[in-house]
Amino acid sequence: MTTTAPPTVELITLPSDQDTSGRTLGDEEIALVTEAIRTGTLTSTKGQFVKKLEKRFAELLGVKHAYACTSGSAAVHIAIAAIDPEPGDEIITTSITDMGALTPILYQGAIPVFADVDPKTWNVTAETIAACISEKTKAIIVTHLFGNPCEMDAIMSLARSHKIPVIEDTAQAFLAKHNGQYVATIGDIGCFSLQQGKHITTGEGGIVVTNDDALARRLFLLINKAFGYGDQNPDHYFIALNYRLNELTGAVALAQLDKLHWSVQQRQITANKLSEKLLGLRGLETPFVAPGNECTFWKYCLRVDGDVIPGGAVGLAKKLKDERGIFSAPRYIQKPAFQCQVFSEQRTFGNSRWPFTLARPEAVDYTPAKFPGTFSGLESILVLPWNERYTDEHVNYIADSIYQAVQDLTK
Numbered sequence: 228m229t230t231t232a233p234p235t236v237e238l239i240t241l242p243s244d245q246d247t248s249g250r251t252l253g254d255e256e257i258a259l260v261t262e263a264i265r266t267g268t269l270t271s272t273k274g275q276f277v278k279k280l281e282k283r284f285a286e287l288l289g290v291k292h293a294y295a296c297t298s299g300s301a302a303v304h305i306a307i308a309a310i311d312p313e314p315g316d317e318i319i320t321t322s323i324t325d326m327g328a329l330t331p332i333l334y335q336g337a338i339p340v341f342a343d344v345d346p347k348t349w350n351v352t353a354e355t356i357a358a359c360i361s362e363k364t365k366a367i368i369v370t371h372l373f374g375n376p377c378e379m380d381a382i383m384s385l386a387r388s389h390k391i392p393v394i395e396d397t398a399q400a401f402l403a404k405h406n407g408q409y410v411a412t413i414g415d416i417g418c419f420s421l422q423q424g425k426h427i428t429t430g431e432g433g434i435v436v437t438n439d440d441a442l443a444r445r446l447f448l449l450i451n452k453a454f455g456y457g458d459q460n461p462d463h464y465f466i467a468l469n470y471r472l473n474e475l476t477g478a479v480a481l482a483q484l485d486k487l488h489w490s491v492q493q494r495q496i497t498a499n500k501l502s503e504k505l506l507g508l509r510g511l512e513t514p515f516v517a518p519g520n521e522c523t524f525w526k527y528c529l530r531v532d533g534d535v536i537p538g539g540a541v542g543l544a545k546k547l548k549d550e551r552g553i554f555s556a557p558r559y560i561q562k563p564a565f566q567c568q569v570f571s572e573q574r575t576f577g578n579s580r581w582p583f584t585l586a587r588p589e590a591v592d593y594t595p596a597k598f599p600g601t602f603s604g605l606e607s608i609l610v611l612p613w614n615e616r617y618t619d620e621h622v623n624y625i626a627d628s629i630y631q632a633v634q635d636l637t638k
């Protein structure tokens with residue numbers, strides 16, 4: 228009996244956002260960094276690059292104020308500090324997000340109250356937020372996860388009816404839109420990250436935006452040790468750190484900004500092509516983008532039905548990696564944020580557990596039954612890395628690999 232060898236597939240290495248293959252860094256960034264160095268002024272208090280970046284970013288989004296800072300975590304921290312919670316006040320947030328969006332709440336002495344998510348989008352909803360509102364709620368932070376906007380109309384009307392400010396964490400959602408409006412400009416403050424894997428990058432960095440003059444003043448001060456630069460009798464007005472971006476990073480960001488629209492467009496084109504190709508594949512759901520939303524695909528997320536595809540998201544990820552060299556992340560952050568030790572064991576300042584010592588018991592009740600969407604969402608998610616350098620060839624390779632893997636797993 229003769230045996231035939233299985234057909235070999237030529238493996239393709241996908242572009243990575245961790246190096247030049249999946250990024251837009253090039254001569255433009257080099258030219259502006261060189262220019263910045265030649266000025267001899269690397270602090271943004273005296274230089275022009277960060278100021279230009281802030282002006283251009285505000286213009287691009289159509290907001291009154293934009294301020295650069297050192298990271299997305301710093302952006303979220305100063306946004307919360309600008310709202311100025313009392314110790315023990317509650318801030319509603321999401322159970323699926325980056326830790327950089329959560330620990331700033333504790334640093335500001337407030338209690339994170341985790342809202343459940345819609346397992347179809349992994350985003351919080353007006354309904355899940357409403358279930359968390361109490362007389363101690365001081366702010367709501369929404370994360371537009373993976374570049375897919377939350378249902379901002381419903382969330383804003385809920386927030387406005389309770390007079391609660393909304394912070395939009397847009398670290399993963401540059402230029403995403405909800406009903407024609409850029410996310411980050413719908414709530415009271417928007418927060419961006421320029422970290423290595425974002426739509427545009429400076430390695431590390433962040434930006435906050437707002438249309439509110441009073442909040443803008445506080446955001447500026449919170450980046451600048453609360454020193455009243457330019458005031459008649461400047462002083463350090465309140466507790467604040469140095470979160471300033473430097474001119475070198477500002478120069479890179481300025482060059483990156485010119486490439487943002489292109490990057491977003493490329494991600495959308497290729498992501499939509501993959502969705503078309505995967506349409507109808509049993510056991511898989513392509514990204515759900517609600518009518519009125521424009522997703523900008525920080526990542527490309529599939530929902531894998533483990534009842535149809537044996538092994539579920541974990542099994543599919545393993546096959547894609549082992550047989551096609553395609554890396555993906557089943558479960559995304561592995562477990563809901565509230566199960567991380569910082570929250571579950573209240574690890575904060577020394578042994579004090581502060582500010583959790585100020586919390587209402589219901590606010591820190593992380594019973595799994597309260598979070599059905601979070602657990603089922605993490606169970607089914609498969610996160611495929613995505614970036615602006617993906618081409619039709621990459622999309623075809625990914626689609627073909629997924630088809631093959633699903634076929635093998637279900638036969």
Ligand SMILES: Cc1ncc(COP(=O)(O)O)c(C=O)c1O
Pocket residue numbers: 298299300301303324325327328370396398399420421422431432433
């Ligand atoms: C949704 C979200 N919020 C906040 C952050 C924190 O940003 P950074 O890493 O720049 O501090 C990140 C990611 O890195 C993020 O993805």
